Amino acid sequence: MATDREQDVPELLLRIFSNRMEYELEKPRQGYLRLRETLTGSIVRLQTSDQMFAEAFWNHYHEARA
DSSP states (O other), X not given: OOOSOTTHHHHHHHHHXXXXXXXXXXXXXXXXXXXXXXXXXXXXXXXXXXXXXXXXXXXXXXXXXX
């Protein structure tokens, strides 16, 4: 999570340590999902059905673990 608002920091830490994070699941277009944290608007996770993007990710992931 990232924020530039000082007043968000205590609430964000409370939510993290008490396991009370809040998220919104967005589907801006077909085959694309975005998980956004509600307090800061930070994007936590992306999912896409784009084959080229998936190949690039997995190629990098497997190299980094070797």
